[in-house]
Every structure is written in C-alpha cells, then in structure tokens.
Amino acid sequence: MSTNTDRSPAPFLLPVSLADRETAEGWRGWRLSRRQFASAPRIDLAAFRAMSPRQRALHELHREATHSNLPLLETPMSAAVARLMRSRLRRGAMKHKASTRPGLMIDGGGCQSKTETAFEVAAAFEDAWLDMHQQLNPDSVTGVRDLHAPVAYVQTPVTAKPKSTCKAVLDFFGADHRGLQCEKFFNSTGDGAWRWAVSLRRLGSGFIRLGLGCRLLPRRMTSTRCRLRLMSWRTRCG
Template sequence: MSHDLPDGLPSRERIAELILRPRPHRDTFDGWQDFRARRGTLRPPAALSADRWGLLPPNRRADYDLFRRLTNVNLPLQQTPMSRKVSRLINRRLNGNVLNQDDPTLAGVMVSGSGNHGKTATVSSVTAAFEDTWLDLHRHLNPNAVGGTSDLHAPIAYVQTPVTASPKSLCQAILNFFGPTPGSLTLPQLVRQVALSLRDHGVRALVLDDINRLRMHRQDDQDVLDLIRALMSFQVTLVLTGVNIPGMGLLREAKWDPGARQWVMPPLESTRVHGLEVTQTERRFEMVELDRFHYGTAKEIQAFTDHLRGIEVHLRLMNAEAGMLTDGTMPEYLFRRSGGVVGILGRLIADGAQEAMDSGQEVLDEDLLDEIVIGREDRPTDTDREAEPPSSRAERRRGRNTVFDDRGTQPGTATG
C-alpha cells in the first residue's frame, strides 16, 4: 500500500531509502554509475503553508519535515556563466576527440579554480551527460568490445589523484575504478594493464581529479606527469581538475601556442615510464579557469540574482515568500558573506535553512544568517560588535549596489 500524498510527498519507506541508501564513491565504476543515474533526480516536496502542514497526520508531518530538510541541504547544481564556459570547452573537446580519426594523441582539458568553486561538480556533470549521449548512440553496447569478453562498458572513468602520487599508485587508482587490481605487478605491467583496461572498457575520457596533489619538486610527481602525458596516446581524452593549476608547476615546461590557444607539452624524452611505446606528437591541453561570481556590473549582478532565484525555488520553508533571497539587500548581503563562491554560498544557505526550521522561524533573513558561521574571517568578532555604534549595522545593510535603480528624470532635463 502506498502512503504517497496527492502533492507528491514520498512514503516514509522511500524517504528512508533516499537517506540511508549506500553511497559508493564515484571513483569506482559502481559509484560513478550510481552518480550518473541519480544526479538531478531529487525533487523538493510541494510547498505547504503552516496551515496546510497542520492538516497532515502527525506522522506525515514528521515525514514532510524530514524530506524538506533533505532537499534544503541538497541544493541543485545550476549552470552559471562560469560553469557554462567550462562545460562548453569539455563538450567541444570530448566530441571533437571521439570524431577525430587521424590524430594519434588527443588533446586534453585542464580545469583550474580555487576551492569551493564547483570544479568537481561541474566536470562530473558534463562528463556524465556525455556518457548518457554516448551510451544512447551505441545502444549501451561497447563499440570496441573484444569478442568473447564481458568487460564493463565505461565511457567515462573518474579517478582521484592519489595523495602521495607515484606512477604505480596512479596506475593502481585507474585500475581500481574497474575493480580490484592484481597484486605485485611491476610498473611496466601496471602501465600495460592500464592501457588494456582503457581500451577494453571503451573509455573515452579519463577524469583525474585533485591533480593539485602533485608537487612537482618530487621525482615521483615528475614521473607521474610523464605518465599522464603518455596516457594521451591511449586514445582517451584527459580531463584534469585541480586548485591553482598554473601555480603548481604542472605547466612549467609547457609553452603557450597563441594560434591554437593551447598549452603545448613537450614530447617525452625520458624512459621513466617503462613499457610504453608513445608517439612524439606534442601533447596539448586547453586550460579553463572556473571563476566565482562577480558583482560589479548589471550583467554580473543579474547572473548572481538568477542563481539565488534557482536556489530559492528549491528551498522549502513554510514562511518563505517569493523574493526571500532576491529582494532588497539580500543579494548584496549573500554576495558579501560568500564572496561569490558557489560552494560557500550553498553551505551558508543550507545551514541557514536548517536553522530556520529548528528555530521555527521558517524563513531566511539577514539576522538569522548572521548566526551562521562558515569561516573565521566571515563573521565580525564580539569585540568588533561591541566597538560598532548601534546604528552602523543598519546603515551597513542599507548600503546597496544601485546599478539597477531608476533615478527618474533629472531636474532641468527635457522630456519630450
């Protein structure tokens, strides 16, 4: 018997399943498939007023509150002007590479940015969407399958760079995506196994996340860079993500090609990556920076406000009204608190929504959000508050960006 309500509230069993289900990490095949299948499927319950909520049976009120808490802390991934730029580049590179029938070495993509800017979420989303399209194109069959085998079909392989990286540990991390790896393999054997696995599983793109874990002053990390460059000869597109890629030394030997607008990596000259037969074709990467929101022009302000509106319609607070996050000085306040960083903004709003439910306020405002601490530098200290005149806080809030204001006709200006 279903206990779903007409307004779409799932049964208690379904809510429990959503909360308690296993969450395999996406750096395994099963985890990646789970992420790909479930991304974007969580839908908020119908918005109920306090009066309508009061008409529910007591046990269903608890179910409703639990489900809306679940949705309030799982804010939707939205396309922003910054993430669209990244998505377009990755899509262009993936589609161009899978159609390329001549070049033995496929160009790759580097996605750089500071922490909490949404690099992993953006890259995972766009590559998962590519996998959906690729599987549909081939009716979920591996077009390169080897006869007589039953290899997994994995158009996308997502791998986290090992904390202490070496050629062997990176090879093992790639192989672990597909399942347990045989023990006691030499580096040449591991490299060969990686090449075979990428081919046999039909991998079209290899995502290496947290590439900033490499420290290029270490010999092992330089060997890993050689391995990464060699992987570009395996007919897969490399997508590298990390914090401050230009500053970590990964591109130290690369040269900028202004015509192609790409970083050109020199060909391998060492034999540190044993067992590989790689071409001497130049290895190319396009690098894109995933930036934060800015708030200096009308276009930038509109983009930030649109993002807030997308969050607002997802939240479920019973006293919330349209414009809760977008009217008055709230956009400026949220931008100041978050610095325009998507991850920090999401954490501030998600934590604020929980506090609004727990306190019974059931709406977000600046006073409530002032109590949410997301970083030591984010909130004035008690000493600062004591030294601040009582009126200054209100004056500070009244200060706002006036770029959208209609100032009307100026005195003495002709109107007709």
C-alpha cells in the same frame, strides 16, 4: 486518530549508503540516480496546519533532505567550463587519429562546485554516448571483460607517479593489480603504458577524470624518468 494517509511511506528516500563514484559500479549507480531526488513541495501555512503530526514531521524531514541535496545551479563560470568540457569530450571521442586528445584542468577555490560541474558534464556525455550506441560497446573485443565504461573517475594518489596513478585507474574497474611492479608495467620503451591504454579502449573508456589532478604537475615528479613516463602515458592515452 491516524488515517491510511498517515501510514503511507515517505515520499522520499534517505540514502542507505553514499555513492562511491570511484568504482565503475558506483559511478553507474550515481549516474542513473543523480536526478531521482524530488525536492519538498512548497505549501502555505494553512496546508501545513491541516496536516497530521506525522505528516508535518515527514514534511519537515523532507525539507531538511532537500537542503542537503540542493540542485546544482548554473553560473556564468560553470556554464563556460561545461561548454569547454563538452567540446573537449566530443572532439576527443570522435577523433580517429592516434594523436593526443587535449585535456582540461579545472582550478579554483574550495566549495565552488568544480567537482560536481565536471561530474554532471561527464555523466551527460556518458548518457548520450551509451544512447548513441544502444548501450553497447562499439569497440568490444572477443575474450575481453564484458564492461562498457565510457567515463572513469579516479582520485589522483598523493604520490602521483605513473605506477600509483595507473593502479588507481585499475581500482576503478575492480582489476586485480596485486604484485604489479612499476619496472614490469612501465619498461624503457613505454610498452606497458601502451598496453594499458589499449585495454582502456577495449572497455570503451573515452574519458578519465582525475580528481586533484594538480598532483600530477611535473614539479611533483621525483625523477626525469617518471616525468618522461608520464608524458608517454598522457600522449598514448589522450
């Protein structure tokens, strides 16, 4: 015989869709909900046997969901990476000079939580930055899109050139770049990269994380011009 407890909703939510962290809206949703999942409680055999069949099924399902959403455990290496990344983020965000902000390349084997470690540090930085500025963009400009995105995540394109990389960043913000040509965007003086960097600052973007950033290595560049443009972009955008 079922009871009211049997008919209560499950104590956890199954994902309707995966969070798309490669868009501003998807990143914000993941950042705000990244710690909402509650792991299945540990119970003894007597408590499990006292459950109704439905309660047992829900508990087993909750345990499986817990195994699929294990929390990120800290290791000596992840702690060192997180400490260095936090330092770079804070120093870069508080730097008033127009010089280059130092970056960080995280390398290693697969399934070592490089991506999730960087995501957690970046999300914590954005939480603190937004709280410090009361969720407002301190550098907002009249007439500019009403969007405050201190952090942007972009998968580096396979053809990692300035044009494709900048378009990938524009995709994160949902900007329309149809018909954008490299020659018009990056002219010989680098003004295009400068305008692009200024636009990011107006959105409050202080940190851009590039997934698979090794694709940006100079040896993947096909011409000296592309290498020079990339260096100009890195210098101006930090």
